[in-house]
Amino acid sequence: MEILASRVLFRPADYERSVAFYRDAIGLAIAREYGAGTVFYAGQSLIELAGHGGQAAGAPPFPGALWLQVRDVYVTQAELEGRGVEIARAARQEPWGLHEMHVTDPDGVTLIFVQVPEQHPLRRDTRN
Template sequence: MVHVLSSRILVRPVDPERSRAFYGDALGLAVYREFGTGPERGTVYFLGGGFLEVSGRARQRPSPHLELWMQVADVRAAHGELVAAGVEVLREPVREPWGLVEMWIADPDGHRIVLVEVPEDHPIRYRPGI
């Protein structure tokens, strides 16, 4: 069995400065650490229980198969903040049939990001009799 001590998602952006502005300024993710120098330096952001590293440079747009899932306390408040920051919203906040409130955005390279709110009455948070 693999004993994982830590993990992070690695993103190789087409334009590193634009991606750092998106994750650091528009989304407001806190920086965990930075390494290297120049435009392709690495920046690792706190991502709830994990980390997101933006480093290096891609020569082409990423695969459409990678999506990020980020839980937030209030997705509608996040929607307002992100619209004010100029972030393109792919889909407005919607309460899904499975009970989560989801909104979709994309980073500058097209990585789709779902922002999820878990309502207080959702089974993930509420378990009767426990």
């Protein structure tokens, strides 16, 4: 499989506090903001703080995940299944327009494989 892009994804307990920390205290520049999240430049990588997808009552904390962009998440799912990889959550289109599939590594880290559709805002040139 070919990985096109990646980022670290955090779902903080207090989204506004975490945005202030990364933006103001650490001094990271904002790459983009969307309704429920902020993406920061972090050298040759990105850090995304998601204000959506909070944890269920009684669930263990979910501090972060690895976001891996692929060309076709459904082909990637079939490829991984063919290798015997257990799919934690099957590929599907999310309300925010991305197609996502989840795999859990041996240490419990969530790998989110993402396909960005042609019409999605992540594919638009914002240099107007």
